Amino acid sequence: MTGAVTARPVTTFTAPLGPAGKSVDAPSILRWPTGRRLLVQRGDTEAAVVDLDAEGTPQTRFPAPWPGAFGTFTVAPDAGLAVFAGLHAVRAVEPSGAVRWEVRHGCWDGSCRVLHHAYEEYAAGSRSHLYADSGSVMFSADGSVVWAHIRGPVAASGQDPEAVDEWLVIDAADGRVLGRADAETVAAGSDHVPHPDPALMGLSVGEGQDGAPLLWGRWDGRELSVEHFCESERILASVSPSGKHFLTVGHDLASIALHEIADATVVAELDAEGALPRHPDAGEDDPDAEQVMWDYVCGHIDEDWAVAGSGEYDEEYGAARHWLLRTAELDSARPLTYPTPISGVPWGLGDGTWYTTSPDGGALHLWALHIPRP
Numbered sequence: 001m002t003g004a005v006t007a008r009p010v011t012t013f014t015a016p017l018g019p020a021g022k023s024v025d026a027p028s029i030l031r032w033p034t035g036r037r038l039l040v041q042r043g044d045t046e047a048a049v050v051d052l053d054a055e056g057t058p059q060t061r062f063p064a065p066w067p068g069a070f071g072t073f074t075v076a077p078d079a080g081l082a083v084f085a086g087l088h089a090v091r092a093v094e095p096s097g098a099v100r101w102e103v104r105h106g107c108w109d110g111s112c113r114v115l116h117h118a119y120e121e122y123a124a125g126s127r128s129h130l131y132a133d134s135g136s137v138m139f140s141a142d143g144s145v146v147w148a149h150i151r152g153p154v155a156a157s158g159q160d161p162e163a164v165d166e167w168l169v170i171d172a173a174d175g176r177v178l179g180r181a182d183a184e185t186v187a188a189g190s191d192h193v194p195h196p197d198p199a200l201m202g203l204s205v206g207e208g209q210d211g212a213p214l215l216w217g218r219w220d221g222r223e224l225s226v227e228h229f230c231e232s233e234r235i236l237a238s239v240s241p242s243g244k245h246f247l248t249v250g251h252d253l254a255s256i257a258l259h260e261i262a263d264a265t266v267v268a269e270l271d272a273e274g275a276l277p278r279h280p281d282a283g284e285d286d287p288d289a290e291q292v293m294w295d296y297v298c299g300h301i302d303e304d305w306a307v308a309g310s311g312e313y314d315e316e317y318g319a320a321r322h323w324l325l326r327t328a329e330l331d332s333a334r335p336l337t338y339p340t341p342i343s344g345v346p347w348g349l350g351d352g353t354w355y356t357t358s359p360d361g362g363a364l365h366l367w368a369l370h371i372p373r374p
Contacts, residue, residue: 004335005324008370010353012363016048016059017041020361025068027357027364031349032077033141033196033241039364040075042068049079063097066119070129072136074192077143081172085137087129088116090148090168092175101175103148104155106163108132115155135165138192138201139172145219146170147201149183149190167203167226169219179224185213193236195261196243204236212251214264229264238299238306241350245327247306253293256308258327268330275333276310281318288316299348304328305369307336307346307354322346322356324369338367 013027016039020026027041029052039050044067049060062082064073071086081100083092087108092100107114109122109132116122122129135149148170152163154177165187169179185205193202203215211232218225234248234257245267248257257269276292291313298308306327311320320343323333336346343359346367355364 004337006370007322007336007338007367009339010366010368012365013039013050013052015039015041015362015364016050017043017046018362023068024361026361029347029349029355029364030075031351032194033243034077035351036077037349037351038075038077038079040073042073044068047073047075047082047084049075049082051079060095062093062095065091065093065099066123070119070132071134074137074139074146076139076172077141083137083139083146083148083172085135085148085150086119087122087132087134088119090137090146090150090170092146092172101170103150103168103170103175103177105150105166106152106160108134108151113159113161115153115159133188134190135187136190136192136203138194140198140201140219141194141196142198144172144198145178146172147192147203147217149187149192149203149205151187152182154180165205167215167217167224169217169224179219181217181224181226183213183215183226184228185215186210191236193239193246195239196241200243200261202236202239202246206235207232214248216261216264229259235296237297238348238350240300240327241303247298247300247327249294249296249298249308253296253312256294256298256306256325256330258330268328270325270330270333272310276321276323279314279317279321295345297345297347298325299346299354300327300350301348301354301369302350302352307348308333309345311345320344 015027023044025042030038037052047062073084089104091102109129137148148168152166153160165183165185167183187205190205201217205213213232214230238247255271258267272292293313295309306325322336344357348354
């Protein structure tokens with residue numbers, strides 16, 4: 001480990017729906033390869049999108065088809081369409097509230113074999129629906145298609161008691177399922193990680209203690225091809241701005257690795273043990289303090305630098321710590337210092353900045369490096 005690096009405050013964005021709470025998620029930022037940045041926040045009744053790079057930072061609201069506890073959502077690069085991934089369907093909603101399209105699928109409640117027609121069918125039903133597994137959705141870099149990780153089967157194909165997770169490519173304009181593949185996963189949850197190439201998409205699936213499958217999909221306009229990498233042992237965290245590399249975190253949180261995009265070859269790897277010191281507030285006689293680990297989240301600041309955290313380990317002892325990594329070598333973790341207290345994990349945006357969330361989830365703080373650029 002070398003000397004500390006100071007984080008320079010760039011700006012602060014206020015959460016459009018207010019602080020995070022029971023019915024409002026914390027805000028986040030979607031940054032597209034075009035450089036466009038969208039601040040997004042989900043509530044039970046609506047989702048808000050703020051264009052951070054347009055004059056006057058215009059805001060768009062999308063009525064939510066079901067409460068936030070029943071799924072996830074994403075928004076198109078032009079902020080003109082929101083797609084909600086629920087327990088029973090993927091639904092595209094326009095700002096007016098009009099449903100542009102919907103693709104129904106099997107229920108994410110593992111004990112339920114009903115192809116539901118509407119959220120109201122299970123809104124007041126079994127407790128298991130409230131704590132069901134979930135999938136995710138993401139637009140391609142050019143906004144032309146939506147990638148959706150769902151619980152099979154697609155409703156159009158009928159009942160299938162043996163159906164498992166599927167990965168779909170959906171036409172963003174009209175909801176036609178263009179490509180479909182068996183994901184070969186049994187998800188508790190998932191996250192898509194977009195690639196600058198509109199034909200590529202990364203998918204990181206959480207299967208609890210069973211592992212973390214990592215998939216790359218390619219849509220060539222006619223066929224969907226899927227590859228599994230890293231033997232279900234690594235979490236896909238970030239794609240470099242050039243699209244040449246991606247970062248992963250070990251399922252056991254023991255290491256961060258940089259991979260070639262083509263075949264997932266490990267270019268460099270940094271173990272938490274040896275790179276991270278024990279927390280300064282940990283007792284000298286506490287043997288557990290020697291077990292350091294990374295957070296599930298890390299990300300590219302730009303092509304040369306990445307940011308990572310160790311907050312999940314740190315929270316037992318005191319303030320969360322963030323670390324600066326040089327991606328080419330991953331040979332050390334330089335501590336990041338902030339002019340004000342920070343909380344949570346750091347999210348790299350790939351444009352030379354990263355952000356953190358305020359403790360109450362009511363604001364996002366944008367940061368840049370206070371060191372000479374390489």
